[in-house]
Amino acid sequence: MNASHPPYVPSYRKTTELLVVHCSATRPTQDIGVREITHWHRQRGFDTVGYHYVIRRNGEMETGRPEKAIGAHVKGHNANSIGVCLVGGIDAAGKPANNFTAAQFVTLHRLLGQLREHYPEARVLGHRDLSPDRNGDGIITPNEFIKACPSFDVAALLKPR
Numbered sequence: 745m746n747a748s749h750p751p752y753v754p755s756y757r758k759t760t761e762l763l764v765v766h767c768s769a770t771r772p773t774q775d776i777g778v779r780e781i782t783h784w785h786r787q788r789g790f791d792t793v794g795y796h797y798v799i800r801r802n803g804e805m806e807t808g809r810p811e812k813a814i815g816a817h818v819k820g821h822n823a824n825s826i827g828v829c830l831v832g833g834i835d836a837a838g839k840p841a842n843n844f845t846a847a848q849f850v851t852l853h854r855l856l857g858q859l860r861e862h863y864p865e866a867r868v869l870g871h872r873d874l875s876p877d878r879n880g881d882g883i884i885t886p887n888e889f890i891k892a893c894p895s896f897d898v899a900a901l902l903k904p905r
């Protein structure tokens with residue numbers, strides 16, 4: 745925490761249409777959470793951590809911004825979405841990797857279940873699914889992903905098993 749940083753004052757969303765899953769794009773050995781991400785996001789000029797929830801490597805959930813506050817996690821959609829970040833998502837070489845722990849997925853399922861009860865109209869998707877459809881075919885294909893975040897297919901995760 746930087747004592748000289750101005751206090752964070754939330755502004756609140758009117759709608760919640762999207763539940764957006766992110767990764768921290770850190771290596772699996774990096775056991776970080778809201779505290780570290782808050783520091784990084786402040787360095788990037790955000791008021792505080794951009795996400796509403798962060799799920800640590802051990803599956804522990806941490807709260808970032810208040811749930812009803814406008815986040816800073818996905819360009820163009822912050823005013824109508826909640827951002828959830830899984831810690832991990834790149835390998836030792838810095839390449840995108842679905843290397844999240846089983847405990848993280850358990851927590852993610854539980855959290856998304858709760859959020860879907862509170863916001864039944866909201867769509868659940870990954871950050872990369874909100875990349876612009878550059879060739880205009882209506883489908884976001886992998887070569888159109890701005891980045892790989894969150895390094896896995898959120899829609900496939902949500903399919904009933």
Ligand SMILES: [Zn+2]
Binds near residue numbers: 765766767817893894
């Ligand atoms: Zn993201």
